[in-house]
Amino acid sequence: MPLKxxxxxxxxxxxxxxxxxxxxxxxxxxxxxxxxxxxxxxRVVDHNVMFGVSSNEGPDDEWPVILEKIKTCDxxxxxxxxxxxxxxxxAQLVIERLDGTYEESNPETGQFPLYGKVGGVLVTGNExxxxxxxxxxxxxxxxxxxxxxxxVDSYWVGPAGPGPSYLEAGGERHLxxxxxxxxxxHNTAFFAKLLKENPIPINxxxxxxxxxxxxx
Numbered sequence: 001m002p003l004k005x006x007x008x009x010x011x012x013x014x015x016x017x018x019x020x021x022x023x024x025x026x027x028x029x030x031x032x033x034x035x036x037x038x039x040x041x042x043r044v045v046d047h048n049v050m051f052g053v054s055s056n057e058g059p060d061d062e063w064p065v066i067l068e069k070i071k072t073c074d075x076x077x078x079x080x081x082x083x084x085x086x087x088x089x090x091a092q093l094v095i096e097r098l099d100g101t102y103e104e105s106n107p108e109t110g111q112f113p114l115y116g117k118v119g120g121v122l123v124t125g126n127e128x129x130x131x132x133x134x135x136x137x138x139x140x141x142x143x144x145x146x147x148x149x150x151x152v153d154s155y156w157v158g159p160a161g162p163g164p165s166y167l168e169a170g171g172e173r174h175l176x177x178x179x180x181x182x183x184x185x186h187n188t189a190f191f192a193k194l195l196k197e198n199p200i201p202i203n204x205x206x207x208x209x210x211x212x213x214x215x216x
Contacts, residue, residue, distance in 0.1 A: 003192050005032055006073035007122075008066070009043045010080040010091035019043070020124045020166035021079050024156060024181065027172065028077065028122065031185040040073070042066055044090050051093065055100035063097050070098075074192040075118045076146060077184075078137050082125025082157070087133040095140045102144075110204030112145035118192045119146035120184045123155035124166045130155035147200075149191040151183035 007028070011019040022041070029039040047066060050057040056064050070076060080091035101113045119141035123130045134153035142148045156171040158164060171177060 001196075003037045003074045003189065003196065004072070005037055005039050005075035005077060005188070005192075006069050007039065007041045007077045007079055008070075008091075008094055009041055010045075010078065010088045010094060011043065012045060012081065012083070012088055012090060015043055015046050018167065020171075021081050021122065023167050023172065024122050024124055024154070024177070025077075025079050027178075028154070028181050028185055031182060032189070035185070035189050037075075037189055040069065042069065044094060049093060049097065051096070053096055053099040055097070055104065067097070067101075070117075071113050073117065074196065075120065075188045076114070076141070077120045077122060077188075078141070079122040080133055080137070082123060082127070082129035082133060085127070085129035085132060087123075087137060091133070091137065095137070098140075098144050105204070108205070109202070110206075110208065111200065111202070114141070114145035115200055116195050117146050118152075118188045118195065119148050120152035120188045121154075122181070122184075123153070123157075124171070125155075126158040126163055126165065127160050128157065130157045147191055147195060149187040151180065152187055154180035154184045 007025045009022055011021045013019050032039050047062040049063045050061040055067055080087040104113050121134050121137045123133045138148050156166045156174055156177040158169055
């Protein structure tokens, strides 16, 4: 079966406002297309995603629809702008909602729903914070079960102080960003194919039982 990548655009701007983060996503979508990998983009802020740490926070919560897309993708890319040096509130909300997947582990293996999926991150913004956003987000994804290959963060950061963002500043022609987005696409694609053909066999339930025998 063909691979599928899901981008969660964690911009604070609702559609149809222009999103600089979306512009970098579009570049990655084009590159995945060259590898015959299908892409889907969800602008999280356009949906009624409620605060919480479960997979369903009530009848008006639209997170379950997004979560189902996450569960059926092979590659999950969290794309976030930088605000005050850290990831957006929407990206933080996404990670907090994913916490609920710990309670949905496979009854036989104990693996969480994000096991077998490959994670990556895209970041746009001004001043600094790209490394902070990437480091925290990639760590969160691996803790949730994603596999994190090498070089799966790509970002564009403007100069110090308020100023033009990715689109206004011509970030689409920035060599480092264009290089690293290719690293991300090809490394995530390779590992997604690898995991599809070789599912992770680790039985977490068995390991828990082993740990209990030598723990208080």
